[in-house]
Amino acid sequence: MVEKVLQLENVSKSFGPRKAVDGVSLTINSGEIIGFLGVNGAGKSTTMKMILGLTNLDEGKIYIDGYDIEGEFEKAIARVGGMIETPTLYPYLTGAQNLKYFASLYKGVPSSQINNVAKLVGLDARLKDKVKNYSLGMKQRLGIAQALLTGPKLLILDEPTNGLDANGIIEIKATLKNLAKNNDTAILISSHVLSILESLCDKIAIIDGGKLLGVKTLAELRSAYKMYGSTYIKTGTPNLAGQLIKKNFKIDAKVTSNKVLFNASEDKLASIIVMLTKNKIPVYSAGEVEYSLEDLFLNIVGNKAII
Amino acid sequence: MKVFRLAKAELYKLLQRPALYIITGVLVIALAVFAVFYSPQRSTSSLSTYTGTMTEINTQFEERKTRFDNNLNQKIQEIEENYYKITNTTPKLNETKNNYELIVARQNSLNSAVIALSSSEDLTSAKNALTSLKEQILTARNSLQSLNTEIDFYLTRSDYDSYYSFLDSYYSQIPTVAQLTNYNKTAIISLSNTLSTNYNINERAEFMNSLKAFELDQEEVDEYLEKFGYSLAYSTDGQSVLNTLYAEITEFYSQNISSQEDSVKEQFIEKLELYESLSLAGQRGLDYSFTLSITSGLTDSYSSSLIGFESVNTYSLKEQVLTYSFEIDNLLSQDSYSRSPAFFSTSTSNPTAYDFTITAMRILSIIIIIACVFFASGMIAGESSQGTLKMLAIRPYSRNKILLGKFIACIEFLLLLLFISTLATFIVGGCMFGFGSAEVLLIFNASSLALVHPICLVLIYMLAIILEASFFISLSLLASTLIRSGTVSVVGSFAIYLVTLLINIFAGSAVWAKFLPSTHANLYGFFGGVSNSVSAMGFFVPADANFFVSLSITLVSSFLMLALSLVIFRKRDIS
Ligand SMILES: Nc1ncnc2c1ncn2[C@@H]1O[C@H](COP(=O)(O)OP(=O)(O)O)[C@@H](O)[C@H]1O
Ligand SMILES: [Mg+2]
Numbered sequence: 001m002v003e004k005v006l007q008l009e010n011v012s013k014s015f016g017p018r019k020a021v022d023g024v025s026l027t028i029n030s031g032e033i034i035g036f037l038g039v040n041g042a043g044k045s046t047t048m049k050m051i052l053g054l055t056n057l058d059e060g061k062i063y064i065d066g067y068d069i070e071g072e073f074e075k076a077i078a079r080v081g082g083m084i085e086t087p088t089l090y091p092y093l094t095g096a097q098n099l100k101y102f103a104s105l106y107k108g109v110p111s112s113q114i115n116n117v118a119k120l121v122g123l124d125a126r127l128k129d130k131v132k133n134y135s136l137g138m139k140q141r142l143g144i145a146q147a148l149l150t151g152p153k154l155l156i157l158d159e160p161t162n163g164l165d166a167n168g169i170i171e172i173k174a175t176l177k178n179l180a181k182n183n184d185t186a187i188l189i190s191s192h193v194l195s196i197l198e199s200l201c202d203k204i205a206i207i208d209g210g211k212l213l214g215v216k217t218l219a220e221l222r223s224a225y226k227m228y229g230s231t232y233i234k235t236g237t238p239n240l241a242g243q244l245i246k247k248n249f250k251i252d253a254k255v256t257s258n259k260v261l262f263n264a265s266e267d268k269l270a271s272i273i274v275m276l277t278k279n280k281i282p283v284y285s286a287g288e289v290e291y292s293l294e295d296l297f298l299n300i301v302g303n304k305a306i307i
Numbered sequence: 308m309k310v311f312r313l314a315k316a317e318l319y320k321l322l323q324r325p326a327l328y329i330i331t332g333v334l335v336i337a338l339a340v341f342a343v344f345y346s347p348q349r350s351t352s353s354l355s356t357y358t359g360t361m362t363e364i365n366t367q368f369e370e371r372k373t374r375f376d377n378n379l380n381q382k383i384q385e386i387e388e389n390y391y392k393i394t395n396t397t398p399k400l401n402e403t404k405n406n407y408e409l410i411v412a413r414q415n416s417l418n419s420a421v422i423a424l425s426s427s428e429d430l431t432s433a434k435n436a437l438t439s440l441k442e443q444i445l446t447a448r449n450s451l452q453s454l455n456t457e458i459d460f461y462l463t464r465s466d467y468d469s470y471y472s473f474l475d476s477y478y479s480q481i482p483t484v485a486q487l488t489n490y491n492k493t494a495i496i497s498l499s500n501t502l503s504t505n506y507n508i509n510e511r512a513e514f515m516n517s518l519k520a521f522e523l524d525q526e527e528v529d530e531y532l533e534k535f536g537y538s539l540a541y542s543t544d545g546q547s548v549l550n551t552l553y554a555e556i557t558e559f560y561s562q563n564i565s566s567q568e569d570s571v572k573e574q575f576i577e578k579l580e581l582y583e584s585l586s587l588a589g590q591r592g593l594d595y596s597f598t599l600s601i602t603s604g605l606t607d608s609y610s611s612s613l614i615g616f617e618s619v620n621t622y623s624l625k626e627q628v629l630t631y632s633f634e635i636d637n638l639l640s641q642d643s644y645s646r647s648p649a650f651f652s653t654s655t656s657n658p659t660a661y662d663f664t665i666t667a668m669r670i671l672s673i674i675i676i677i678a679c680v681f682f683a684s685g686m687i688a689g690e691s692s693q694g695t696l697k698m699l700a701i702r703p704y705s706r707n708k709i710l711l712g713k714f715i716a717c718i719e720f721l722l723l724l725l726f727i728s729t730l731a732t733f734i735v736g737g738c739m740f741g742f743g744s745a746e747v748l749l750i751f752n753a754s755s756l757a758l759v760h761p762i763c764l765v766l767i768y769m770l771a772i773i774l775e776a777s778f779f780i781s782l783s784l785l786a787s788t789l790i791r792s793g794t795v796s797v798v799g800s801f802a803i804y805l806v807t808l809l810i811n812i813f814a815g816s817a818v819w820a821k822f823l824p825s826t827h828a829n830l831y832g833f834f835g836g837v838s839n840s841v842s843a844m845g846f847f848v849p850a851d852a853n854f855f856v857s858l859s860i861t862l863v864s865s866f867l868m869l870a871l872s873l874v875i876f877r878k879r880d881i882s
């Protein structure tokens with residue numbers, strides 16, 4: 001059964017005159033992984049801090065499993081595992097001791113759980129080392145491990161892949177996917193890099209300047225972006241080329257610094273190239289657009305499009 | 308309870324801190340240094356010594372006895388005389404106040420006469436007013452002079468001097484009748500103006516109000532005269548304590564006059580010492596009781612300025628009066644029982660583990676409190692700077708529980724450290740001096756006393772340290788919630804503790820210090836060590852002190868600081 005594990009209703013937070021989070025509403029269901037995407041300073045951490053009760057809300061409401069984070073903090077937070085920004089652990093304790101300390105804060109977390117979560121994040125070999133000797137990636141793993149200790153219904157992970165190598169990212173992604181699938185854990189994971197969230201998240205929530213621009217699947221995002229055109233030609237004089245294409249073929253075209261974007265079949269593309277060549281406009285290359293994910297993201301944020 | 312689960316986790320974390328090695332090291336070194344250098348001073352024993360055969364000893368005593376008896380009798384006489392003097396100062400005091408009122412009245416009539424001059428040319432009434440003012444000032448000055456002999460009793464020397472020179476100078480500024488004949492209207496008006504600006508008698512009103520006679524409670528004076536004087540003093544006719552004891556002494560002497568045995572001599576000397584000790588107890592009891600009764604109802608600062616003592620510590624006097632009355636009631640010589648040990652001082656001939664423990668813990672407790680301050684002041688600010696606080700704040704504990712849990716963890720840490728240190732100190736002391744356990748006289752709050760097993764003192768001292776440390780833990784936690792930077796919080800709290808420590812060592816019983824809650828935080832002074840304390844590191848009580856007042860101040864201020872930290876911490880964003 002699908003339940004609403006996290007609900008944000010019109011949540012806002014200002015620091016002085018600056019609105020860090022501005023009217024954000026978001027729902028996450030059990031078993032769902034939502035990517036929280038935004039450039040640095042977009043308001044991801046602030047939103048997550050409010051979800052975890054670290055920061056007071058100026059406006060709005062946050063419910064975790066139906067409990068108001070402000071009104072029934074202890075009940076609400078008991079269902080959450082979280083990690084905010086760079087994981088801060090006790091450097092003078094070993095990894096195991098850190099986990100033992102966090103586990104001892106809950107009632108009924110068995111000590112076997114410490115090894116379980118360490119295995120999940122691939123840290124079991126280095127558990128006896130002091131955290132001050134850990135690399136950033138290892139701290140990151142430990143930070144994720146402590147969030148998993150209680151088998152929470154909701155996981156809030158703020159940029160958990162910072163400092164992880166490619167292998168590590170793949171491992172963590174697999175772990176999270178398993179949790180969502182097998183334990184029905186709802187996960188909110190933030191990043192400022194879209195590719196990290198790719199192939200992990202069911203949906204991506206894009207935040208910019210404190211405002212939530214939308215929550216879409218990756219496919220929806222791609223197709224929304226494709227409205228600008230999936231065919232391109234690269235040329236030295238894109239402005240002139242664009243005008244000619246619009247005039248002669250009666251289609252919409254978008255001009256970038258060295259490309260013209262439009263929608264056209266392969267046949268039509270061939271005619272356009274012929275037309276441009278006739279008009280003495282050199283075509284360097286042409287074909288289907290292969291948008292990188294980052295192009296996609298930056299374009300959305302750059303255009304502030306409501307997607 | 309949930310909050311104890313958090314406290315347990317915090318304590319677990321605290322005990323892994325590397326700084327703990329340093330603290331343990333310092334404690335061990337301090338204890339070792341004490342073990343090596345501990346050689347306490349023996350307090351009191353101002354009693355004479357006796358040597359030789361029984362006859363020689365008896366002769367030495369007979370010579371001294373006259374002096375002992377004279378001293379006590381003189382003291383009795385002195386108190387009686389002083390009592391008489393004081394009861395007679397009230398009329399003189401009233402005279403002074405009366406004279407003051409008369410000067411005010413004469414000055415007013417001079418003013419009216421001068422005002423009348425504006426519409427009249429008749430100078431007579433103004434001149435008469437001046438003359439009678441001058442006369443009144445002279446009367447006042449002379450009457451004040453007659454107070455001089457009793458001056459110590461009810462006004463300070465500087466107040467007296469100031470008022471006397473005021474009157475003297477005022478008097479000399481007013482012309483005599485003969486001189487006045489040369490004055491015309493303008494001269495008189497200008498003279499009267501000068502006088503009223505330079506000699507404003509109304510400014511002395513406050514001083515006049517503060518001037519009051521000591522009120523001696525006759526019953527009280529009779530009581531201590533009886534207790535320390537009449538019932539004790541030797542006289543050829545009466546049945547006093549010293550009379551009876553002297554009879555015993557002479558009898559013992561006549562029975563053992565030719566004895567060579569040391570044990571007999573010792574027994575004899577014991578009796579002689581008791582005689583001297585009781586006579587001393589009587590003298591001092593009278594002396595201190597009298598000082599106490601003339602200063603009763605005054606604050607310590609005011610009595611100091613009146614009596615001219617460097618510092619009248621009413622509390623210490625009371626404690627000693629109580630001790631003397633204990634000695635007289637139980638016929639004990641001052642060297643025959645133990646009193647509360649103080650820093651590097653003991654009243655027994657051989658120090659015991661208890662003396663050592665009390666002295667060593669005086670220093671070790673400072674180290675322990677510093678450790679508590681160090682950890683407590685970093686608990687919020689330090690974890691906040693390092694970012695670990697947010698890892699804790701996302702657990703199912705309200706902010707209140709987090710702060711209280713940390714507070715409890717600090718207290719548990721304190722108890723652990725204190726218990727281990729005291730035990731270690733006690734064992735070291737026991738190995739060095741033995742666990743001798745003669746009962747100790749404990750004087751509580753300068754009002755009641757009891758002979759107790761010395762372990763009681765150690766336990767009470769531990770409780771006092773716990774209270775004092777809790778006060779500083781609350782203070783440090785408050786600093787920790789108020790201040791964002793961990794370093795600033797730790798350094799700040801540490802500095803506050805050091806400053807209060809220095810104040811307590813060098814000015815603990817100064818009057819101004821009693822307004823600081825920290826002065827009241829160590830309550831051990833109320834358990835009998837004050838009058839034995841000879842060094843600056845000794846025990847003290849705040850000025851105008853009372854155990855229950857100090858206890859309330861400590862508890863209430865600790866509670867308020869904790870409550871304030873809770874309020875601040877509850878509303879705070881953790882980043
Ligand atoms: N404690 C704070 N005080 C003042 N401004 C803050 C604070 N925390 C965040 N901000 C501001 O709020 C905005 C959002 O920050 P943040 O949520 O950390 O962004 P992100 O995590 O998306 O990089 C930024 O402009 C940041 O400077
Ligand atoms: Mg961030």
